[in-house]
Amino acid sequence: MLGACAALMSQSALAGPIRGGHDDNNAGIHMPNDFRRFQSTYQKNIRASLGVRDCTNRNIAVRRSWDEIDDSTRTDYLRAVNCLAAKPPKMDKTLAPGAVNRLDDFTYIHINQTNIIHQSGYLLPWHRLYLWQMEQALRDECGYKGYLPYWDVARFSEDQTQSKVFDGSMTSFGGNGAPVPHGPRTVILPGLAVGNFTLPKPAGSGGGCITTGPFKNFRISLGPVAKEVIDPANKYGYAANPRCLSRDFVASSSAGVMNWANATAIVASDDIHALRTNIEQLWHLNSHTFVGAEAADPFSTPNDPVFYLLHAQIDRLWAIWQGQDLERRTFAIDGNRTFFGLALDFAPDVPPSLATVEDPMDMGLGWRPKTKEGMAMTEGGRCYVYE
Numbered sequence: 001m002l003g004a005c006a007a008l009m010s011q012s013a014l015a016g017p018i019r020g021g022h023d024d025n026n027a028g029i030h031m032p033n034d035f036r037r038f039q040s041t042y043q044k045n046i047r048a049s050l051g052v053r054d055c056t057n058r059n060i061a062v063r064r065s066w067d068e069i070d071d072s073t074r075t076d077y078l079r080a081v082n083c084l085a086a087k088p089p090k091m092d093k094t095l096a097p098g099a100v101n102r103l104d105d106f107t108y109i110h111i112n113q114t115n116i117i118h119q120s121g122y123l124l125p126w127h128r129l130y131l132w133q134m135e136q137a138l139r140d141e142c143g144y145k146g147y148l149p150y151w152d153v154a155r156f157s158e159d160q161t162q163s164k165v166f167d168g169s170m171t172s173f174g175g176n177g178a179p180v181p182h183g184p185r186t187v188i189l190p191g192l193a194v195g196n197f198t199l200p201k202p203a204g205s206g207g208g209c210i211t212t213g214p215f216k217n218f219r220i221s222l223g224p225v226a227k228e229v230i231d232p233a234n235k236y237g238y239a240a241n242p243r244c245l246s247r248d249f250v251a252s253s254s255a256g257v258m259n260w261a262n263a264t265a266i267v268a269s270d271d272i273h274a275l276r277t278n279i280e281q282l283w284h285l286n287s288h289t290f291v292g293a294e295a296a297d298p299f300s301t302p303n304d305p306v307f308y309l310l311h312a313q314i315d316r317l318w319a320i321w322q323g324q325d326l327e328r329r330t331f332a333i334d335g336n337r338t339f340f341g342l343a344l345d346f347a348p349d350v351p352p353s354l355a356t357v358e359d360p361m362d363m364g365l366g367w368r369p370k371t372k373e374g375m376a377m378t379e380g381g382r383c384y385v386y387e
Contacts, residue, residue, distance in 0.1 A: 058386055063316070064166055084102040090365055091108055095221060106130070113126065114361075128374045150309055160290065173213060176206035184201060185201045193343035201289075262283065263283075266279055272332035275318070314376065334354060
């Protein structure tokens with residue numbers, strides 16, 4: 001099953017490199033016309049669906065690529081992330097004694113829900129609301145003036161260090177981790193009734209602490225969770241484990257894989273089953289695997305602040321697909337209620353069942369919205385479009 005998640009597709013000749021300096025906003029690989037048509041249809045249909053109250057053309061938030069926002073907005077976003085890192089958690093710390101700041105509220109609930117919100121029908125709606133919660137926290141609690149940016153993965157698929165996300169500057173998320181000799185590993189995913197369900201983790205070109213950018217001295221506490229040996233006394237990594245932020249770039253998970261050809265294949269999916277399958281097989285796992293280290297732990301991956309841009313890109317692909325036919329696709333759902341439909345270790349005899357739009361989702365801090373609340377982009381307090 002996980003082999004399918006790691007499936008790779010060859011680079012298409014739909015797009016070519018732009019010749020230009022690294023500081024040029026035209027750096028990277030041109031968006032091909034096929035993808036641009038899907039994006040334009042989505043944007044047109046979203047704006048045409050808006051009324052004159054609540055979410056309107058006048059107040060709709062615009063989420064843009066990190067490579068397209070200006071340095072002042074990047075600086076403000078990074079300041080707000082560090083602001084949340086300096087605030088105490090809101091959660092009941094008896095649930096996760098290692099939680100030390102507001103960001104850990106987000107990491108904790110992601111750990112807690114991982115076996116429900118991955119490889120399931122909740123992947124897309126749960127993470128949509130999760131991103132919105134972070135966007136609101138950055139704005140309401142730390143005064144960020146912009147909106148959630150996304151990592152324009154396909155634009156820099158052949159060399160992600162050319163993106164302003166990973167160029168190592170003080171307006172980036174830093175670069176790779178320091179090179180540390182290591183080989184591939186196989187880690188256990190706890191919490192499943194089958195026991196010792198494993199995930200291969202390839203060795204990248206880093207592995208150590210990041211040494212550049214505004215997070216080079218960043219400290220994290222929760223996790224890791226997916227490990228070669230699981231400690232029953234700390235199965236989900238809720239105990240304090242202070243350490244640096246590490247990365248381990250795996251170039252082969254991006255180059256020739258997370259390219260415009262596969263991005264176009266995702267938004268061109270015929271139905272919700274094909275969309276979810278394509279996102280999982282072509283994009284989701286590969287995104288996390290490329291960043292590696294903390295970001296490659298399926299449970300505690302939000303420890304790396306770039307997580308939110310990574311998932312904003314996935315949300316963008318879903319949004320563009322929905323936007324081709326808002327009436328039929330906004331509330332389309334596909335998948336089981338748990339990871340691959342597998343029983344959880346605390347309920348080993350529960351058979352697999354399909355997720356529905358009426359199912360509640362646990363978003364943390366007592367919020368349990370129905371799944372359908374995480375599906376529309378311009379209803380229920382959400383009001384945004386990707387450009």
